[in-house]
Amino acid sequence: MSGKINNDDKWEVTGETLGYMISRIQERYQESLSEGDDDFNNGRKLAFYEVLDMIKNDLEVRGYSLDDFK
Structure with a gap:
């Protein structure tokens, strides 16, 4: 696994996006x-x-x- 998302959307993961993903898991x-x-x-x-x-x-x-991503 390369760690890169291969899609046409060119999705950028921001701190806000990461925070949202972490909150969903929590x-x-x-x-x-x-x-x-x-x-x-x-x-x-x-x-x-x-x-x-x-x-x-x-x-x-x-x-x-x-906590930085809450």
């Missing part, structure tokens, strides 16, 4: 906490957590915080 994570306690839902909770943790770590090594 919202879904919070929603998942109230869902059932079975293997599927527990896997979803873990997946949302792992994605947020990865984004947080990538931002922190660049001098940012998740």
Whole structure:
């Protein structure tokens, strides 16, 4: 995976766009906490957590915080 989006729209990811995407993931994570306690839902909770943790770590090594994108 090259990390580039290959489309005709030439979509630019801005800080505002990134903030929106992070907030959607955070919202879904919070929603998942109230869902059932079975293997599927527990896997979803873990997946949302792992994605947020990865984004947080990538931002922190660049001098940012998740809070910078709220």
